[in-house]
Amino acid sequence: MNFLVTAGPTREWIDPIRFITNRSSGKMGYALARAARARRHEVVLVSGPVTLPAPTGVDFVPIVTAADLLAALESRVAACDALIMAAAPADWRPRDISPRKLKKCAMSMTLDLVPVPDILVRLAGRKGSRVFVGFAAEDRDLEAEARRKLVEKHLDLIVANDVGRPDSGFESDANQVVLLDAAGNTEALPLLSKDEVAARVVAWVEARAH
Numbered sequence: 001m002n003f004l005v006t007a008g009p010t011r012e013w014i015d016p017i018r019f020i021t022n023r024s025s026g027k028m029g030y031a032l033a034r035a036a037r038a039r040r041h042e043v044v045l046v047s048g049p050v051t052l053p054a055p056t057g058v059d060f061v062p063i064v065t066a067a068d069l070l071a072a073l074e075s076r077v078a079a080c081d082a083l084i085m086a087a088a089p090a091d092w093r094p095r096d097i098s099p100r101k102l103k104k105c106a107m108s109m110t111l112d113l114v115p116v117p118d119i120l121v122r123l124a125g126r127k128g129s130r131v132f133v134g135f136a137a138e139d140r141d142l143e144a145e146a147r148r149k150l151v152e153k154h155l156d157l158i159v160a161n162d163v164g165r166p167d168s169g170f171e172s173d174a175n176q177v178v179l180l181d182a183a184g185n186t187e188a189l190p191l192l193s194k195d196e197v198a199a200r201v202v203a204w205v206e207a208r209a210h
């Protein structure tokens with residue numbers, strides 16, 4: 001199969017040296033890319049700025065902004081069988097980007113923001129028979145919020161992540177997730193390594209695609 005995997009945060013520029021971003025190490029997305037590759041799938045990894053080495057054997061596409069991410073996916077989604085959106089794109093960007101460093105004495109104390117389009121919603125019309133997997137980062141109402149996102153983003157599977165737990169999620173090598181699918185099934189996995197979570201998600205996609 002052809003897997004299109006996204007990972008890491010995006011950066012939304014204020015000026016050439018300042019940006020707003022999301023907390024994301026990229027570890028889950030990179031684990032997914034490695035897991036799909038280990039199963040001998042073709043993998044394109046579209047990654048925001050992280051400190052991890054690009055996995056061997058994958059087609060690596062670095063991006064910076066959410067607009068870059070959307071463009072990278074729009075040109076590649078047709079060729080994939082499965083899209084796994086583990087990236088954490090920003091939800092807002094500054095309305096204006098200053099081409100030169102803003103002097104702090106000239107900076108306003110409020111930042112004028114505009115929403116970033118939801119990338120999964122933007123790609124939904126191109127889904128066809130492809131398998132689309134999203135993530136949900138929640139610190140409350142985990143399953144209800146994840147199921148809402150599953151429906152709104154037209155996903156086959158959503159991997160719900162309790163980001164309120166100190167022992168899983170951000171920057172960690174372990175993750176405790178709940179898998180919710182469009183058929184209404186809910187499976188709470190135990191605390192596992194991100195590599196093991198990734199292997200389970202790839203196995204789910206393989207089973208769904210057959």
Ligand code: CTP
Binds near residue numbers: 088089
């Ligand atoms: N996502 C996306 N485009 C965005 C933001 C998020 O496609 N602009 C994707 C993420 O990659 C993830 C899923 O949507 O697969 C859910 O992301 P999450 O941050 O949990 O949810 P949001 O839709 O941003 O909602 P909220 O911030 O209100 O929880």
